[in-house]
Amino acid sequence: MALTIEYETPYGITCEYAHCVVVNTRCDKNIEITLVDGEEVETKTYPIHFNGKIYANETAYSSGASPIGGFNGHFELDDAGAKTQYNIVKQCYNHLKTVDGFTEGVDC
Numbered sequence: 001m002a003l004t005i006e007y008e009t010p011y012g013i014t015c016e017y018a019h020c021v022v023v024n025t026r027c028d029k030n031i032e033i034t035l036v037d038g039e040e041v042e043t044k045t046y047p048i049h050f051n052g053k054i055y056a057n058e059t060a061y062s063s064g065a066s067p068i069g070g071f072n073g074h075f076e077l078d079d080a081g082a083k084t085q086y087n088i089v090k091q092c093y094n095h096l097k098t099v100d101g102f103t104e105g106v107d108c
Helices: 058-062 088-096
Strands: 003-008 014-027 030-036 039-045 047-055 069-076
Touching: 014 058, 014 088, 047 058, 047 088, 069 088
Parallel strands: none
Antiparallel strands: 003 014, 014 047, 030 039, 047 069
């Protein structure tokens, strides 16, 4: 699973088919207890943090070349519990496609 985007390196080189890969994810579980009408109410949140690497193209990625860039992101996990809920890595890619510079990303 990856995204293909057009990416300009810090050196001004444009890679038309840059390959973006999520390489690490972390999920925390936060529990907040508040009093509502004298009763304790528990609220759970699951912040997700992820990072990834950007390669010049898919061939550079598959041949083990060095990445030309990277990215970091974070969002709240969708824990709706529906059978169609995406796994955590898929949710990272879906979130990444909402971030400036990645909105035109194509799944590959």
